[in-house]
Amino acid sequence: MTIRTEVLQLKDEMIGIRRDLHAHPELGFEEYRTAQVIENQLRSLGLEPRRMAGTGVVADLVGGAADSGPVLLLRADIDALPIQEANDVPYRSQNDGVMHACGHDAHTAMLLSAAQVLVAMKDDIPGRIRFLFQPNEEVAGAEQMVAEGALENPPVDAALGLHIWTPLPSGTIGATVGGVMSAMDVFHIVIKGKGGHTGYPDSAIDPVIAVADLIQTAQRLQTRDISLLKPTALVFSKIEAGTKNNIIPDEVVVEGTLRYLFDPKLDGDEDPPKRLEEIVAGVCAVHRCTYDYTVEQENEVVVNAPEMVKLVRETAAEILGDEKQIVEHRSMAGEDFAAYARRVPAAFVFLGTGNPEIGTDNPHHNPHFNVDEDTMPTGVELLVRTALRFFEKKTSGKGGL
Template identity: 35%
Template sequence: MPTIDRIDAFADELTAIRRDLHMHPEIGFEEVRTSNIVAEKLDQWGIEVHRGLGGTGVVGVLKGKGSAGRRIGLRADMDALPMEEHTNLAWRSTIPGRFHGCGHDAHTTMLLGTARYLAETRNFDGTVHFIFQPAEEGLGGARAMLKDGLFQKFPCDELYGLHNAPDLAHGEIAILPGPAMAGADFFDITISGYGAHGAMPERSKDPVVIAMTLGQALQTIVSRNVDPLQSAVLSITQIHSGSAYNVIPGEARLAGTVRAFSDDVRKLVRERMRALAAGIAAAFDVEIKVEIRDIFSVLVNQQAQSEVVAEVARSVVGEANVITRSQPKMGSEDFADMLQAIPGAYFWVGHDGDVPVHNPGYVLDDKILPIGASMFARIIETRLPVAANV
């Protein structure tokens, strides 16, 4: 597999960086140690460093040979998840309730590997912006960087990002032109009822019964309101109510997520959620508050940049390992917000292991670090060729 020899030569150093980040995970907007390491490495390699975008975000700027004015952005996320790690790795998390269970430590390391290689070779004509983003896991890190003027300060003509994929075989690269990942809303529903003794339910306005009724009703939105040829998911992932066996509580809360590949479908689901909540509130004579937050946009890969990824992947992993997905992922990624501003593509790098991301037993295969770093580097060398101002 023709990964870049120079990157292969320092693969052990990349593994050491990745495992150090894994041992010291930081969740969204708290990536102080991580961003310090990123900034120090970039500075060490002679790359111009800018800090503080979106809170803990870091951007490195590197100019290549020649005088071409084209600029390409490469993005990696840095944050961990607020969950426990259940592995026996020697480099497992040392911080309770914090775990790089999505592999963002690897994404950060891959981009550092690319930065080191390009700083050493500068075999490109133009400018590369290395974007290290905080808070991808539903906290709005991309939007925070955009609000701080990311692409006004660091303009890009194209943009690329990646994610590890334990559902693919080691060395496989997957890319899907068009809508590739779902947009997502998070919701919180509060039912304000009236509490009573558990033996006297007639004196209550039981929010637990109302929550079960509303929960069932919400499940009809996808099955009875959304066009069957469209994809949508509505999942209630939290139910909170009560504190004793013999007390009917006064309040119940539901929370969860909505996913879809169409903004029109997302709008429909939001409207139906509010309408059902209002109707059930009237039926049971209670107050129901519905808060729905737009967290992730639909991630859309542009055709031209998707073809670039596929072309580069053939040179890095071979034709047989390049996959154009026939179906998009229902998961979400806030890189989507960056792609709404700059044309680009987001792809997946397969690795050994059958435990999915966001599982406490998830393990990343360090052998993919040179693959991801080589993919990013070859994209730059392909799109910003020396002696060709295109």
């Protein structure tokens, strides 16, 4: 029986699991029911799941070559979002205000199916596969999994992750070398002036006009300071100041996000958060203001390793039978898969699921978001066959692995 036939035999069961998870979404680090469903399923396959980071689940498939072979990590994320679902489907969310609006329900179901197929081939796998079901992707839960040893005992050699993606059409796979999902820094800036009467602005130090200038001047960062070939997006999304229309306030608080598709640590002369602070300092000097600047990195850039992307592309070409359906795709959204990709060679791949005919082309994190479930078997086949190809290349010393 071919792998495709095996995967297709699991399709109904997989969709059933996905719909069950969809109906019972849970927010990050609260995925208690979800973790239970995953554990039960893994145990039924003869694996021994263990908990990590509270609601994370990890299980190792030890193949024929036992502990001596390479270790591949396959990762799915399991959390939902604080969104009220607007879809009218039989499996709509039963938890008010919580929804699987990013496809993590599908990721979980696909990885469980991949585990089922791979367990049946256990004796032919010359190494170990770690199935990792990660909580709280939407707020960087991966770091906690890594801190609790997800990449150790034995050490993981490579990692593969997959995201259902509505911006890409159903039937396509996006696999790209280099930065594929953006770093995201959240900044908080307090511009401090001196409050006063709007009839005597010269005797005050007006922080509002300084902020107006900052928002304009800081835009240069994206095109004049950082190379155009290194996508950078600066957005001011929150401004707070003032109590009354005839009072100049003492200070203004501005917040926003700074996203970029490269790693400043490898590119020291172009460091977006550092450059933003320089601009804040310059603008404040002009306006006689002072400032506090804090920036917190929520996600690092996800950087795909060439040898891992090659593996995925070769596999995808076999599965899709048409190389034109394998596309280059990058996103300015963040993804905590960076926590793995920074430490081991990794590929993070997009599985196109956008299909306007059935309404699955809404953006991620939208209350109308949904998945083209017919694309899920392709995702499973990609996980299974890329894993097999990994062991084949790794043990033969080919493909740069």
